[in-house]
Amino acid sequence: MRDAIASGLTGLARARANLGPMGTPGVVRGMVLVALCAASLGLTGCPNPNAIGVQQTGTINARCLLASNNQPVVDALVTVNSIQTCRTDSDGKCTIQQVPVGPQSVSAAAAGLQGGPVSTTVIENQSATVSIPMSPSNG
Numbered sequence: 001m002r003d004a005i006a007s008g009l010t011g012l013a014r015a016r017a018n019l020g021p022m023g024t025p026g027v028v029r030g031m032v033l034v035a036l037c038a039a040s041l042g043l044t045g046c047p048n049p050n051a052i053g054v055q056q057t058g059t060i061n062a063r064c065l066l067a068s069n070n071q072p073v074v075d076a077l078v079t080v081n082s083i084q085t086c087r088t089d090s091d092g093k094c095t096i097q098q099v100p101v102g103p104q105s106v107s108a109a110a111a112g113l114q115g116g117p118v119s120t121t122v123i124e125n126q127s128a129t130v131s132i133p134m135s136p137s138n139g
Helices: 002-019 025-044
Strands: 057-066 077-080 084-087 093-100 102-110 113-122 127-136
Touching: 057 077, 057 102, 057 113, 077 093, 084 093, 093 102, 102 127
Parallel strands: 057 127
Antiparallel strands: 057 093, 077 084, 077 102, 102 113, 113 127
């Protein structure tokens, strides 16, 4: 960064030397202003991006069970609003973190099985638990 600033200032010195004694002061002032703005941006950096538009989130704990006998469904793909996903473990459970606060639609699919959508509401910094009954898919 300092090399870029030094390079910019060296360029300004060269530009001023090329203007000669009767050079246009407005041009030099403009170039100095541009260099100072670039330097100040480089030194201050960007504002904290996490402070802008921070989204409130919670967690969804899902459990997939066969509708016919309540046995866990292993390796089901659980999806929240077609965006966030997880795969169930041997107990038919999985967790999706950082889900936006508010109403959510949860569905699941596994080999030959389908479940949901199941509606739930996510509350900030809390966990919503959903049980998804899985039935044979048509197709």
